[in-house]
Amino acid sequence: MATTVNKTGNFPRQTFSEAGKASACQGCPNQAICASGIAKAPDPAIQEIKEKMASVKHKILVLSGKGGVGKSTFSAHLAHGIASDETKQVALLDVDICGPSIPKIVGLEGEQVHQSGSGWSPVYVEENLGVMSIGFLLSSPDDAVIWRGPKKNGLIKQFLRDVDWGELDYLIVDTPPGTSDEHLSVVQYLSATHVDGAVIITTPQEVSLQDVRKEINFCRKVKLPIIGVVENMSGFVCPKCQHESQIFPPTTGGAMKMCNDLNIPFLGKVPLDPRIGKSCDEGKSFLTEVPDSPATLALKDIFHPPHHVNDTSQSASQNIL
Numbered sequence: 254m255a256t257t258v259n260k261t262g263n264f265p266r267q268t269f270s271e272a273g274k275a276s277a278c279q280g281c282p283n284q285a286i287c288a289s290g291i292a293k294a295p296d297p298a299i300q301e302i303k304e305k306m307a308s309v310k311h312k313i314l315v316l317s318g319k320g321g322v323g324k325s326t327f328s329a330h331l332a333h334g335i336a337s338d339e340t341k342q343v344a345l346l347d348v349d350i351c352g353p354s355i356p357k358i359v360g361l362e363g364e365q366v367h368q369s370g371s372g373w374s375p376v377y378v379e380e381n382l383g384v385m386s387i388g389f390l391l392s393s394p395d396d397a398v399i400w401r402g403p404k405k406n407g408l409i410k411q412f413l414r415d416v417d418w419g420e421l422d423y424l425i426v427d428t429p430p431g432t433s434d435e436h437l438s439v440v441q442y443l444s445a446t447h448v449d450g451a452v453i454i455t456t457p458q459e460v461s462l463q464d465v466r467k468e469i470n471f472c473r474k475v476k477l478p479i480i481g482v483v484e485n486m487s488g489f490v491c492p493k494c495q496h497e498s499q500i501f502p503p504t505t506g507g508a509m510k511m512c513n514d515l516n517i518p519f520l521g522k523v524p525l526d527p528r529i530g531k532s533c534d535e536g537k538s539f540l541t542e543v544p545d546s547p548a549t550l551a552l553k554d555i556f557h558p559p560h561h562v563n564d565t566s567q568s569a570s571q572n573i574l
């Protein structure tokens with residue numbers, strides 16, 4: 254058996270005899286993008302996940318190149334936004350194994366997962382909005398999760414296969430920043446099902462946009478459709494006088510330009526609003542706490558675009574839902 258280092262990481266890319274293929278690639282986090290063409294050992298869990306996910310109409314992954322750009326905030330509010338329609342059943346899955354922030358943002362910190370006959374039960378924010386996160390499995394929010402790839406893969410597999418999600422209209426998956434084991438696992442495990450695609454969150458600065466380009470390349474490599482890019486923390490609209498200041502000049506609007514250059518949908522800009530941090534810290538939806546904030550209106554436009562969708566000079570030119 255010959256072993257070489259895989260271009261996509263340190264996991265060895267291996268060359269096996271036909272007989273060895275079945276077990277050879279088991280557990281490798283790079284299977285979804287392995288260029289060898291050999292690492293395709295069927296994982297029985299993929300079939301089980303396919304069956305479980307058959308009752309989920311839409312699956313949306315939320316990605317970002319950098320940490321702290323507002324990905325979890327966006328994921329949570331996208332879930333809240335969809336669930337504001339009581340006819341829709343929504344689930345929010347946090348696969349940021351080492352830094353789960355969803356339980357706090359949706360006001361479920363300290364909650365624990367319950368086991369039922371049909372698997373783990375999600376924890377519910379509302380009757381039509383269920384959440385699953387490793388945060389619900391920790392005894393304290395301050396516990397550190399120091400896991401290597403295969404263990405993270407195992408938990409993500411369990412989240413997709415063993416949680417009693419029920420019939421869902423939308424499954425929103427909040428991921429860690431970058432392109433790590435968690436992303437590869439989610440893409441690999443969902444590969445046999447229909448995934449709507451990824452929403453990529455960035456801030457206007459070039460350092461963040463640089464990493465978004467990597468994220469876009471990742472999506473292209475693993476054949477994950479890109480729903481579009483959101484520029485978060487894009488300018489500051491003063492809550493007192495509505496004056497708009499560009500906090501990060503001259504790069505505000507950089508995401509739209511990047512999208513035009515790369516021929517990717519630009520979904521819109523969300524301004525900075527200090528009240529978002531307050532709502533998230535209190536575990537409340539900013540959409541209902543401050544319904545008239547320019548940031549709330551921008552988020553709602555991104556979820557359900559207004560009629561002026563052809564006006565690309567302003568913001569939304571595409572929609573998510």
Ligand SMILES: Nc1ncnc2c1ncn2[C@@H]1O[C@H](COP(=O)(O)OP(=O)(O)OP(=O)(O)O)[C@@H](O)[C@H]1O
Pocket residue numbers: 317319320321322323324325326327349352354428429430485486487523524525526527528529530531533534548
């Ligand atoms: N538009 C905004 N205006 C003001 N504060 C914001 C905005 N978007 C997000 N925030 C705040 O920025 C902080 C980081 O957001 P969040 O945790 O969602 O980022 P993230 O990209 O998920 O980070 P990580 O992936 O590293 O966990 C939070 O305190 C959040 O409340």
Ligand code: SF4
Pocket residue numbers: 491492493494495496
């Ligand atoms: S924009 Fe600046 S000066 Fe105007 S109210 Fe806001 S903080 Fe004050």
